[in-house]
Amino acid sequence: MLRGLWKLTWLEIKIFLREPLGAFGSIFLPVVVFVVVSRFAGGRLTPGSLSTAAFLRVGLPVLVAVLIALSGVLSLVTIISIYREGGILKRLRATPLRPQTILTAHVLVKLTLTALTMALTVLAGKRYYPVHTHFPVFGFTIALLISTWSILSIGFLIASIVPTARFAQPIGAAILYPMIGLCGLFVPVQSMPPALQVVARVLPLTYSVSLLEGIWKGEAWSAHMCDVAALVVIFAICTALSARVFRWE
């Protein structure tokens, strides 16, 4: 039984939106960047530039989705380390709140904000996006939430090992953002050197991108069960690891 889960989740959403950069930085900024980049790319869209068109049709939307997920994870790493350093985690833990309630609340907050940012981006895309695309909005959102949820477990692992809140942001970024280069979004995994292929195969982002691209293009979920399974396995491994090494203070 997770006593206090909904109240804590709602409270954490409100607190997050009160941060000076909270709502703006994590919800509106990605949407604004998306609109500006797509307008810029769209301006150079000539009938001959097939690769730009292809990028706009699938690549950019998936990249934006991945960035939304990663910024959520990074923000979780930062918040957890600030809470630990400030003794907030310890204070919450000395109540009947179960540890898993506190952590679940933060995961729910990040998933809610991810879904919200996603919805705003879709709305902005409908109006401003230069290429008309039809994609399963609901399915894509679910795919993004599964991806975020899996990557959040890596966030917890990072939050378990960063020494202080000051290092949380840079260390988190240094671990998370290189994944974008190896996830198959820019270079197909098959054409990477073997060593990098191995790395790419263990990164959750590789499976997220495969899943997101597939669902975006309208492929069936049944064709991507391997991706979902991989994301679940990564979640299970990282959660088990961070349960062992997580420090409350």
Place this chain on the structure above:
Amino acid sequence: MGISGTPNPVIQVSRIRKSYGATAAVSDVSFDVTEGEVFGLIGPNGAGKTTTMECVEGVRRPDAGQISIMGLDPFRDVYQVQDRIGVQLQRAQLQKRIKVWEAVDLWASLYPKPLDGNRLLEQLGLADKRNAWFMTLSGGQKQRLFIALALINDPEVVFLDELTTGLDPQSRRAIWDLVRGIRDRGKTVFLTTHLMEEAERLCDRVAIIEYGKIIDIGSPQELVGRHCSTRTVVLATADALAEERLRAIPRVDNLIRQDSQFTLQGQGDDFVTEVIQCLSEYRIRVTDFRTVLPNLEDVFLKLTGHSIRD
């Protein structure tokens, strides 16, 4: 030990140990806390106060030894225990932008029978801060909020760890009144402090702890009587023969003269009376007279060989 005759221990700590790596934070600590009393664990920073308290709260597990609180095991039955205790942690913080009422509301929702949060905030003088963010509160206001959170479940035992550290004297006094109020409502209070004045004013009994070991336990008066029997009298007189007469008092161990001011030290409760009798017998006119009684600070100095502030 109990005032009403049969002692009724709410907390029993027996021979607990706790090490962090190679450092022993607590070694072989035992004590009982009686129902309805204010019990203080006093000692310098790093003496093992917080570790001991956190073991009793169930936040930490001792490496060895037994703890029983209200008949329960604080670590095994942690959730049952947490419903019945209130906790204020040292140097704890809340989310910077959580509002006072939101914190109280969240805490209230975690317990089966919470008190009325609004009334509690009123009693603690925080009613007009209901909508303030935690980060905007002063040190004293934060501590009062933490007291409110520790009391919200109407606990049987309240734990207060270094409650007034870092507060100005005025806020400190206000907090002391609140703690007395908690005791008056029949709660058992277990606190830690490195302020001897705080311990003297609040605690029915204290345990002095240093290097993870308890040196002595008793009421402040008992400890003073046991370890510091020296009484000091300070008086001022212009009488030329005063020094000679005062030196003649049999119990005087030490006499220091600075111009017209005399400081006399002697043993036992009768010492002050003897000084007064001497003054009246020789009709020595004094312009100042005060006694300096030993306090816990002196007890600590005597027992450990150094001041608690060192």
